[in-house]
Amino acid sequence: MPREITKVHVPPIKIQGIKTKLVPFIAASLSWDGNGVWYEPFMGSGVVGFNIAPKRAIFSDNNPYIIQFYQDLQRGDLDAAVVRDFLTAEGAKLCQTPADARSYYYRVRERFNQSHSSLDFLFLQRSNFNGMIRFGPNGYNVPFGRKPARFSPALITKIVHQVAWAQQQIQSHDWQFRVADWQDVLATVSDRDFVYLDPPYAGRSTDYFGSWTAEDTEALANWTNTRIPGGYALSMWYKNKYRTNDALHQWHGELLTDEHYYFLGGKTVNRNAMTEALVVKKGYVAPAQRPVII
């Protein structure tokens, strides 16, 4: 496993709670020989595992559209050229008359909720409100983001590079992508494997794809403490200027912390500084890192 990551590559899918800024901290904190399988059962954008780049990995999420997007890249059904053509054509329709941009966004949203195309998913993720992923009973329900100059040539080029990078990583490693609830994948972990956990935060109003409750957090903590035979690391917020996160006490590992700013999510409160925690199973903390005593 690489200890030092100086340049973090950003994948094409955006999501609230994306750990882009924490990747160097996470990579520097772990001690794992890399010989087993990297499990990432809450993969979201995939930014953590894609940058750490283990030889073998099982990336999973209960959101089928994230998984489908990366499977399409893996198979080659999607690539940088296809994405460039699509975003250029659809971006032009979105920008033709600023007054119509909103209604065009909602047309694509409706189309996605019927056909579930990975290209529409990418389009919505990059034109919606702050890169949010949220589903309700009628499907994808994030409102239009109203930023001017959406899909400028420079932004399309940036997204295309992100697609090319993600595809290159996926196709040059032994990685699998699965639609799964976390319990189903964790049931197959062995003692040589490493599990990176980044579950939703119970109590936050945004549902990624289904809800996440305090009971889910408790069940995950119990499983992590008793049923993961190899190493694990869990990301969670530690404190902000108002309070500390009591849920963390449910995990028995070593606590490491890092300060971080959120830029995603609709609410201003999410843009404040936050100290982030990484709980790492004893025996899997990199020697240079000093656990925090709480």
Ligand SMILES: C[S@@+](CC[C@H](N)C(=O)[O-])C[C@H]1O[C@@H](n2cnc3c(N)ncnc32)[C@H](O)[C@@H]1O
């Ligand atoms: C905090 S986000 C992960 C962010 C990711 N680490 C990143 O940096 O982009 C949590 C993820 O967990 C997924 N999720 C929520 N409930 C789940 C469940 N029961 N099983 C598996 N995945 C779930 C969500 O779809 C979301 O992608």
